[in-house]
Amino acid sequence: MSILQALDGYYHRLDQRGEVTAPGWSPEKFGWCIVLAPDGTVVDVENLHDLSGKKPRVKLCTVPAAVKRTVGIAPNFLWDKTAYVLGRTAGSGKRTADEHDAFRTLHLDALEGEDDEGLVALRAFLTNWTPERFDQAPFMEDMLDANVMFRLKGERRYLHERPAARALVARRAGAAGDEGRVICLITGETGPPARLHPTIKGVEGAQSSGAALVSFNLDAFTSLDKEQGENAPTSQAAAFRYGAALNHLLTRDGPNRLRRPVGDATVIFWADAREASAAKLADSFFAKVLDADVTDEAEAALISDQLKQIAKGKPLKTVRPDIAEGTRFHVLGLSPNAARLSVRFWLSDEFEHFANALAQHHADLSLEPAPLGWGAAPSVSRLLVRTTAAQGDFKNIPPLLAGEVMRAVLTGTSYPQSLLSAAIMRLRAGDSAATGWHAAVIRAVLNRQRRHSTVLQEREIPVGLDRQHDNTGYQLGRLFAVYEMAQRAALGNVNATIRDRYFGAASATPAGVFPLIVRGGQNHLSKVRKEKPGWAALIERELEEINSHFKPGPGGIWPRSLRLADQGEFAIGYYHQRATKLTNEKGDALSADIADSETEGTDA
Template identity: 85%
Template sequence: MSVLQALDRYYDRIPAVAKPGWSPEKFGWCIVLGSNGTVVDVENLHDLSGKKPQVKSHTVPAAVKRTVGIAPNFLWDKTAYVLGRTAGSGKRTAEEHEAFRTLHIDALKGEGDEGLAALRSFLTSWTPERFDQAPFTEDMLDANVMFRLRGERCYLHERPAAEALVARRAEAAGGENSVICLITGEAGPPARLHPTIKGVEGAQSSGAALVSFNLDAFTSLGKEQGENAPTSEGAAFRYGAALNHLLTRDGPNRLRRPIGDATVVFWADASEAKAAEAADNFFARCIDPDISDEVEAATIHEDLKQIAKGKPLKSIRPDITEGTQFHVLGLSPNAARLSVRFWLTGDLEHFARALAQHHADLSLEPEPLGWGAAPSVSRLLVRTTAAQGDFKNIPPLLAGEVMCAVLTGTSYPQSLLSAAIIRLRAGDSAATGWHAAVIRAVLNRQRRHSATPKKREIPMGLDRSHENTGYQLGRLFAVYEMAQRAALGKVNATIRDRYFGAASATPAGVFPLIVRGGQNHLAKVRKEKPGWANLIERELEEINGHFKPGPGGIWPRSLRLTDQGEFAIGYYHQRATKLTNEKGDALSAETLPEEIEGADA
């Protein structure tokens, strides 16, 4: 099923949905007219319950799609069109006002409805200079305004005569032309311009087009605009209304934070509204589980664990209909248009299992610092791939590829491994465990999906018998860092700060320096804390037993990217492990005088 077909079907699920020919728009002001067209008052429509006035949404005759030309809306518009006044330079404000005035004087001619006649009289006698007098204020400039007749509660566009006129105008605009709609397969008047989509992060605030043909290079066979992808006006309206509803800020079907540059919406395709809503709620909690409520976080964590073990979704959530189809759409800004970063559709059970496997692959012992129940994809990426820990610095293409891997169960992109290692080289703290968790997930899934899958995966916690050179070198590096901290206490820069990137990439050039410095540190620890020295030396002896001398020496000259990843995992495992002996002496990162960097972003 295509994106537009799925959105067209979702339209029927929207409560109190706008009818074809109508759309929700934001308003702050209403001009109250007398029956003779005089201005009686200006009504403030803002929501004043919060700290700042907020505009309210009202369903009005559908907004026209403006490109570079002048096109007035019917029965409402911004002040430049309605009143001929704007806060800017207003180079073509007079033309815009004249277009609005001409449209309504012609369209309302002969209308016997009192409200419509009053609007026509108002526009006939109105002059822009009148705006400088009460009750008008400069706060109104460039805001949308509508009309109401004095003594009535309904707005002008809500009057039966106005609704009938809107319907007649829409029917007349369709003309006699008819196309077979690519979305529904039914005949209908073609949509020349597709609806404007609002709410995508980074896109134009006035909205952008999901489907458009605004250059000759995008067209074929001499066709213009929407003729290149025949879509009926009804289908175009429905998919536009559905997508704008899904993109409502803080709406239940939208991720709170974009994935990279992609604004993500999702919805279930179920026969019953309650079952669809239950599916939406379940997916929202699993895909975006960064919540503060500990009880709910524990519930999500347990649900994902049970699904990962093979338990059917129906047994965990009986309110979700078995076989429910689910859709996930990621939209990215692209100048005046929108790009589909990813489009995933399938059985919700499949998505749930893929999500559960994703979090199982990320499992690490102990859990990384500030991990929570199950971190969202955006928080995972900002902690491991973004410079300066800024969400804006998440690589957009990488974010889309990771999201697809998370929801489909396919291999993570190799670029995720590269990005995590690059951030460690750039100074991100390997001690927090976030990078190790991501690297472990990437490597284990690669092993699982390779043509010759390896039976043994990278361990979740410290495994002294794990025979990988990178892993054992990471352990060795962590122990020498422990020796430094045991000898010197808290220092401005540990060997991790100075050598981690070089030690993981070119061990032969760095480890001789680390070993020499480590021997000096151990000599001091033996004098001051002999119990700790014994623990460290015992661990060094065990780790060094894994290295076999070769032609180039005991340390490899370089490590492959995958082995550099295992270096980070071995480092975290060893650093997080408490060393003890038969006397009860204990030593771990937590017992040494250094704070772990990298507070939760």
């Protein structure tokens, strides 16, 4: 099923529930309403802003559908911004007079012969209005470039809501459809063609006035001398429906979009279900798992338990019997591209497939102990900002990488190799390997690669510390952590530990760095033996066990370099060892938390 077909079907379900506008109408933002007397004189200007919050918020109203503007002048019907309606703008206003003249001409022609009191008042207003009148009360500069509508004095309904106005909007829509007929690529039915496709609003980073999902504005995008929408024949009705459904899904703070973009992609999702309640249950579960970051402990524990059950093979209908079996689900990622939108990813499958993929994703990320500030199931955005973004800024998440990771998360395929490279690169750049976030991501990438590969025969990396995991990188990471522990035990808080100085070099070229680390470590152990002999014994016992895994070779005991996968295992071994307490027969314990009083980075 194509994107537009899925959106068209979603519109019909929304229409049955009365949640979307009818053809010929669209929701638009308004801040002001001009109140007219029956003779067309201005009585008042009504402020429509919601003033209950810290900042005034515009009001969303359903009005006759906005026209698609490109570079030409095209007025809306019964409403528009002040440049069109009043001939005034806050900008340079090079073509404001032409815009106002187009609005005036359109309405004088359309309203000629109408006898409705409200429409007659509007025609009289436009006949007598001059832009200079704006400088007088009740008009104010705050109105400039905002959308304005009209209302007749003594009535609460707006002018466009009057029965005569609605009938006129319907007649105009019917007249616009007399342009020939095409076979619609979305529905297969015949109908008037959509020359310009709807404007889509709400995509992060796109133009605030909206952008096009389907457009043909250059000769390179056309064929056989066809112009604009003729290159992909779509009926006006189907174009309206998919546009209305998409704008509904993109509503800010709506239940069908992730709160934060993934990279540069705004992500929306929806379920196909006969009953609205069944669809909302699927939407809610998906949002909580994919965009979790749940702060409530009880809800976090419930989500974590459900994911673990699904990951162990329990059917979704057993874990969540309230979600209808066989429910179809769609996920769409849209990225800004000047005045157009790019589809970063489009996935459509049964909801159970997505639930299984999400459960497997979080199972692959599992570490013991959990990384600092992990929660129940961190969102993809938070995962990427903690492991791939410079300075921990969401804007610095690589957009292409984000799209590939999201696709892997939702399909269960291998994570991109670039995710492994990016996580290791951030560790080399100074990110803390002690938080565990990078280790979790690296473990997930490597384990999924090995699970899906028919060539790689390496065993999967354990969730917690495994002293018998005989990988050179893993054991070197453990060794590095123990020497850091010795440094902490000997010196306490220091401005720069060996992790700060040598982590990147030790994980990439061990032979060049570990001799220095070992030499310094022996000095630290000498001091610990004098001041804390119990701790010294624990550290030396651990060093002896780790060193037993290394076999001398032609180049010495340390490898000259580690391949990328082994550098990843180095980070995991470091985290596993650092998070593990060392105990002796007397019950004495030593851990990084005891020997290390530094505070790791806070959650992004």
